[in-house]
Amino acid sequence: MDLSPILSEATVASAGETGSWRNYRPLVSSELCSKCGNCIVYCPEGVIFEGVDSVEIDYRFCKGCGVCREVCGQKAIEMVPE
Amino acid sequence: MILPGNASCQGCPISMAMRCLDVIKNPVLVIPAGCSTVIAGLHPKSAMKAPVVHVPFPSTLAVACGLSEAYKKLGVEANVVAWMGDGAADIGFAGLSASAARRDDVITVVVDNEAYMNTGTQASLSTFWKAKTTTSPAGKTEERRNLSLIMLTHKADYVATASVGYIRDLRKKLRKAGEMAGFRFIHIHAPCPPGWRFPSEKTVEVARKAVMSGAWILWEYDGKLRLSKAGEKYALKENRIPLAEYLKQGRFLHLSERDIREIERKIDEDWEFLLRFS
Ligand SMILES: Cc1ncc(C[n+]2csc(CCOP(=O)(O)OP(=O)(O)O)c2C)c(N)n1
Ligand code: SF4
Ligand code: SF4
Ligand code: SF4
Ligand SMILES: [Mg+2]
Numbered sequence: 235m236d237l238s239p240i241l242s243e244a245t246v247a248s249a250g251e252t253g254s255w256r257n258y259r260p261l262v263s264s265e266l267c268s269k270c271g272n273c274i275v276y277c278p279e280g281v282i283f284e285g286v287d288s289v290e291i292d293y294r295f296c297k298g299c300g301v302c303r304e305v306c307g308q309k310a311i312e313m314v315p316e
Numbered sequence: 317m318i319l320p321g322n323a324s325c326q327g328c329p330i331s332m333a334m335r336c337l338d339v340i341k342n343p344v345l346v347i348p349a350g351c352s353t354v355i356a357g358l359h360p361k362s363a364m365k366a367p368v369v370h371v372p373f374p375s376t377l378a379v380a381c382g383l384s385e386a387y388k389k390l391g392v393e394a395n396v397v398a399w400m401g402d403g404a405a406d407i408g409f410a411g412l413s414a415s416a417a418r419r420d421d422v423i424t425v426v427v428d429n430e431a432y433m434n435t436g437t438q439a440s441l442s443t444f445w446k447a448k449t450t451t452s453p454a455g456k457t458e459e460r461r462n463l464s465l466i467m468l469t470h471k472a473d474y475v476a477t478a479s480v481g482y483i484r485d486l487r488k489k490l491r492k493a494g495e496m497a498g499f500r501f502i503h504i505h506a507p508c509p510p511g512w513r514f515p516s517e518k519t520v521e522v523a524r525k526a527v528m529s530g531a532w533i534l535w536e537y538d539g540k541l542r543l544s545k546a547g548e549k550y551a552l553k554e555n556r557i558p559l560a561e562y563l564k565q566g567r568f569l570h571l572s573e574r575d576i577r578e579i580e581r582k583i584d585e586d587w588e589f590l591l592r593f594s
Contacts, residue, residue: 242362247321249357255326275483276520278331279320295320299327300517313517 246295252279256298258313264288266310273302273311317343322363324355327516329480329506329523330427331355334399336487337366340423340494342394344387346380348373348408350401351434352427373407376400377415380422388421395494398424402442403432405463416470416499423493423500426463429508437511444531445582446575447512448567455570462586464503468537468593473498476536476544479505481523485546489536496538505532513566525562530583533590541594551587559583 267288274282274289278301281292288310291302303311317337324331330351337343343366347353353370357363371379380398387394398415405412405426412424431449432438439449439456442463446455468475474493478486486504493500507522509515514522526532527547534547549555559580563571571579 240359242357242359242368244319244362244365246319248319248361248363249321249323252321275335276332278324278326278328278335278519279322280318280331280335281320292320297326299519300515301327301519304517305520 251294252297253294256293256296256316258298258300259293259316260291260296260298260300260302261312261314262288262291263310263312266308267306268308268310270307272305272307276305277302317365318355319363319365322355322357324351325508325510325516327509327519328355329429329504329508329519332480332483332519333425333427333486333504333506334364336483336490337397339487339491340395340397342366343494344383344394344396345369346371346376346383346396346398348376348400348404349434350404350432351429352399352401354434373404374411376404376408377411377420377422377424380424381415381418381420384421396422398422400424400426401433402426402428402430402463403438403440406441413466413470416467416472416501419473419499421497421499423502425490425502425504427504427506428463429506429511430460431508431511433508433511444568445579446568446571448570449511459582464501464535465590465593467501467503468541470499472501472537474500474536474538475503476501477503477505477532477534479523479527479532479534480507481505481520481525481527482534482546485534485544489544492538507565511567514564522562522565525557528557529559529562530556530587531559531562531579533587535590537593541590543594551591553584 264287441461534544
């Protein structure tokens with residue numbers, strides 16, 4: 235039996251490009267970031283990744299909630315108006 | 317386990333908790349109506365990398381138990397997770413209790429945002445005393461019910477409380493539950509920015525303040541009840557932060573000094589009561 239019409243497909247952007255919801259953009263300072271990984275585990279969207287000098291954010295889906303700034307002990311993240 | 321670009325609000329505690337499902341091997345989610353349903357996505361799209369079965373409230377545990385048994389008969393390795401809100405735990409309580417009493421081989425997770433959020437913040441049995449919701453506009457007049465303690469009295473195989481403010485503790489508990497068999501229950505405290513009326517960046521801070529003020533107790537039971545390392549020091553009252561710090565949320569702005577003292581007294585009572593089981 236072909237079940238494909240009734241099965242949902244796992245996909246990013248199930249609710250669209252949620253980066254467009256953002257009023258504030260989190261900016262990471264590569265000088266201050268110690269790559270402790272705290273923001274990576276707490277970001278509700280799962281859009282922070284380990285980069286070379288600091289963590290990197292996928293702005294296509296970051297909703298701009300500001301949780302990352304609050305959990306960063308190094309104060310490496312600044313929220314700037316879009 | 318959850319893909320970006322989903323429908324959760326900014327700073328959503330349920331998204332944070334859903335990300336932790338990564339530590340469970342082959343999860344199959346059974347989700348009754350609530351914010352989690354919306355986050356999981358609208359057919360034909362899904363935000364979840366695991367199979368999801370959407371179910372009516374009271375059937376949640378019956379479906380989960382049936383799936384778990386069927387997978388066993390088919391020789392399919394799966395960890396069935398009944399994933400629900402506090403409202404669903406109210407509405408589906410008979411099925412939840414029966415499943416725990418039968419010791420069905422399922423994991424139940426309750427993401428507790430202390431109200432029926434998806435329908436517009438109506439009070440649930442988990443709603444804090446005096447909290448304002450749309451059905452308790454002057455503050456809830458009844459006590460919150462302690463769901464995890466009720467599950468403990470079913471002698472479930474594993475019962476734990478957790479919080480999105482302590483993600484590493486939460487992941488540890490989910491992993492442990494995923495590696496065990498039997499009826500496993502995890503009750504996750506999930507402060508909700510729009511429902512509790514605080515700014516979206518404060519989700520983790522509010523969750524931590526609940527634990528640090530003693531209002532949410534982190535513990536686990538696997539035959540023996542233990543306080544969790546992340547929060548055990550708050551058993552001592554002198555280590556707690558002032559409760560008023562935690563109560564800085566829109567739903568509590570109307571509280572008087574006397575109300576706060578009364579809540580503090582209730583919290584002391586909750587600790588005393590819980591520690592009798594340890
Ligand atoms: C049988 C049935 N009755 C009522 C509803 C309406 N409804 C949708 S979500 C919900 C409550 C959800 O509350 P909770 O379980 O706490 O989840 P939350 O949205 O807070 O995460 C209700 C009553 C429904 N979908 N189905
Ligand atoms: S929490 Fe701060 S220091 Fe740690 S990885 Fe994130 S930005 Fe860097
Ligand atoms: S603002 Fe929110 S969504 Fe964006 S990266 Fe920070 S925690 Fe993630
Ligand atoms: S109402 Fe609260 S729990 Fe529901 S999606 Fe929004 S933030 Fe998450
Ligand atoms: Mg709820």
